[in-house]
Amino acid sequence: MENKSSNKGFLKYLFVGIIILILIILSLCIKSKIYDRECISEDAKYSIVSSAGNRLCISGVWIQVPWTSSKSVWSNDRFSTEGNKDFFASKITYDAQLKSENRYLGIYSAPIFTGSVNLKSVIKLPDFNVTENPEMKFDLKKAVVCLNIKDISLAERPVLIINGKSYEVSYNANAKYFCCEIDITDQSTLEINGELKVRGADEFRVYLNSEDTELNINADWKSPGFSGYDYLPSERNISENGFTATWKVPFDRGDGSHTIGFAYIQPVDLYSKLLRSVSYGFLFIIVPFIVLFLFEVFAKINLHPMNYLLCGAASVIFFLLLLSISEHLSFGLSYLIGAFAAGLLVSLYVCWITGKLKLGVIMSFVFVLLYTYLYVCLLSEDYALLMGSIFAFILLAVIMFITRKIDWTNLKKSNDTDLI
DSSP: OHHHHHHHHHHHHHHHHHHHHHHHHHHHHHHHHHHHHHHHHHHHHHHHHHHTTSSEEEEEEEEEEEEEEEEEEEETTEEEEEEEEEEEOSEEEEEEEEEEEEEEETTEEEEEEEEEEEEEEEEEOOOTTSOSOTTEEEOGGGEEEEEEEOGGGBSSOOEEEETTEEEEOEEETTTTEEEEEEOOTTOSEEEEEEEEEEEEESEEEEEOOSSEEEEEEEESOSOEEOTTSSSOOSEEEEETTEEEEEEEEESOOTTSOOEEEEEEOOSOOHHHHHHHHHTTHHHHHHHHHHHHHHHHHHSOOOOOHHHHHHHHHHHHHHHHHHHHHHTTSOHHHHHHHHHHHHHHHHHHHHHHHHOOHHHHHHHHHHHHHHHHHHHHHHHOGGGHHHHHHHHHHHHHHHHHHHTTTOOTTOGGGTOSSOOO
């Protein structure tokens, strides 16, 4: 008879172990669902960013001077009898004033910006009568001033002021930059000013092609990202109302591939937090099961595997609640609602199936500790591993201390009276 009871107990906890595996698989399914929702969110954000002009990139201004030759000469990595010679600015300054707002597509949003960029540039022209190759003849009356910026990034057609005279630029679809023709026959220096009405999203990037580049930005976005560029701002000030930043980069024209600027960082990465929270899902399955088992041992109650399954399912559904609610409310409030609902449900269920209010209170206390621990870990990403290892050690120590007098070979004879 005793052997039959022992086999029955073994089968019971075998089923409980199977239930744990099933619940862990369900938590992985929720993790997969979070990935799906993150992909949908990224697609929505991409649609918003694309329609707003995507990232804004400026490569500055320069001048192209056409030339011809009676003989083939080496220019731009090839032999030719005609071509254009580019002359870049010796100094260029950008002053940007940007305003941002969140645009929505369904429940998803992404920041876009509008504003203006004032540019001031100086191009020093060489003596075209003295050239490296005397065969090259420059046509100074048909020089072209070029402005490299995406057409979709401009809200208005720009006007350039060159040596005090206004020039309306046109878009060269083949070369993909704006340009205007100018006569530089009697010019030795070009002072180019202009105001660009711009729009875009995701980031503001300037390519360096001047001997001396300065960028000043005044924006109302309070979480800019300055990494991922070749130079950090020499000065910056970030506040709740936005930020100001200044870049001063002398002597780096290079090949035009070096960049300065900033990215629009959204400070709350919702799906990253959700994925990290689900990574702790096994604790919300194992710990309540351990507590239920200890209730059986100390409180002399007999729980069915179905009771374990329902309590574990409530713990897993917490993550589904957190995912669905946090897409509409703030993460902190969503976490509070989900934790309160799941913890209260399991605690009340324990009261109902055991008939003991004390056990429900103990279970609610356990969930308060669990949910508090998880939330602190989510806030302290850098110390999550340290806190997790300490928590696991303390949990194991508590269980070892509580069960130190249990005769695991014969649980029925371990205690003669109810301890809980």
